[in-house]
Amino acid sequence: MQTVTETVVYNRAGQRVVSPDYLLFEAPRTKHFMTGSEAVKEAVKRSSVDASVSYPITPQSEAAHLIGELWVEGYVGVYFRGESEFGVMSELAGCAMAGARAITTTSGPGTLRAMENFPMWAGTRIPVQLVLMARGVNSPLSIQPDNLEVSFLLDTGCMIWYAENAQDLFDMIIAGFVVAEQPDVHVPVITAVDGFFVSHTREAVMLPPDDIALPPYNPYKAPMPVIDAEVPPGRFLRDPFVMKSNYISYATHASWQWEVRSAIERSRPYAKHYLRGLTEEFGDPTAELLFVACGTAAAQSKEAVRLLEEEGIKARVLKLKTIRPFPVEELRQAVKGAKYIFVPEFNVVGWLEREVRRYLYGVCDAEVIGAPRVAGGMTMPPEFIVKEVMKLTGKEVKHVL
């Protein structure tokens, strides 16, 4: 008689290794009441992380601190503090080039200080993860939630995902590693949330058990060899093309930049699977009034849809979970039947409105309205969104006293 033996594999921390699908979709979940920062810790704990580098800046300091606790408990291989955010992102790249699954967190001015590194990450094709807790950027100084900095990251060659709440963030961090490490993707992923609104808000989060974790990263599946000075990316770090003014150097740079963008495009099917779609819809599907939003703006829009319903106005929300890749087809599908498209945002420039206009140009007759827009840490009460919408109808608003 034959006996079948199932091999159980454990990671460094002694957690049972399970498939990403099991961890994200099948494992039983229990309810926990926690902040977004604590949700980051819970996600990293279940992701078999090899390395994390930290640097304090509000509002991500707690998340960075909690990853440090995981290192003390043996769940994270290496953890240390960088000299600055520039140091952090450079050192994280070093960890990843040496074959580590690596994650860090930053906010606002920290993101700007580290900026040079993000296109470098993408160009060297390292699947690192940055949890970005967006905050205002100077000047004047602000520590408050404002997501202007996300617009600076849009074309760095990193994937950008946007979580609405602590639950989204937990699931996105785990899914982020899985998608970023696909051999045909293999670019960095930035999982963004609005600082404070998510990092410091305490809410119910459904978590799988903590004795199971993602399979460890296998660097030998990378589309490029782990640190090798003779082929890209090592070769062009050692011997930059900029030194050579000839056509082959221009062409190499250009084609490599195209390849990074193509890699983001190739992430679509994986992201669709692990995020259960690049977008999420809320409200009456027949409504002519549509909010297109991400993060906290999507949350506030959902509340506004409820208030509008009380006023007898049908509305719906298209929440974008990914910004890079941009969910073009999903957006074009959702705007069918819409007459007014509001894009509420937590920044002064309206970067999401620009994106929405860009992808709807010539394909949709609905009016795109870049409002309401708040910045510098202001809250966007759902009543305020309703007021903005009511301008169209000329009606009085009952909710606002």
Added chain:
Amino acid sequence: MKRRRVNIRMPALGGQGAVTAAHIIATAADYEGYYAVSNPFFGAEKRMAPAESYARIGMEPIYDRGEVVYPDVIMVFHPQVITMGKSYTMPFYSGIKRKGLVIINTEEDLLTEEDKERLESLEVKVLNFPATKFAIDIAGTELSTNMAMIGALFGAIGVVGVEAIEEGIKSRFLKKFVASGGTASLDSALERKFKKKLELIEKNLNTARAAYELAQRWAQEQGLEAFLPPPPKKVAV
């Protein structure tokens, strides 16, 4: 008037435990079977300077976050919020909804005639309640002021029972809890003051319970109805 959500704003002074109170309020409401969310005001708070926190309790999943601009309930943790204007919003009751509730930690009436007129026009009830005195009398320290405020809130709005409040307090102080450095040092100061953690919890529970009973009687006298229907049965995702 049928509410489906109670939004609570808690103007306080730094160090009074308003953030802890919001955390316990949300945890207790969640335990009772409602949806709940809590958050602090996002800033560089310091002792005796204005500090504010928020809790939202509802019948359906809560997406709304950030400052509560249009509250159903305002809990004033310190008289200076009113007397010295240590408030993020002026007057402290700006944005309050019709038929709302204001609970003020005070031993005397601090409202002007103008305040009273405006609140009355909105049918807002005001409970003047000496929470700090309660805390000193029952727990032996003013540090339990926030517990008295929590008890008064739930006694008055009548949606969350004493058992759930106990659960909220225990879950905050017995579980491993990570807070900012400032809150952590405050916690250790609290522990020294009370010697033992369990003794601390017991005293906090007694303070909350006594305040709950007082506010419940007051609500009955005022003819206040429960602020929310019975909790929806939550289904685990």
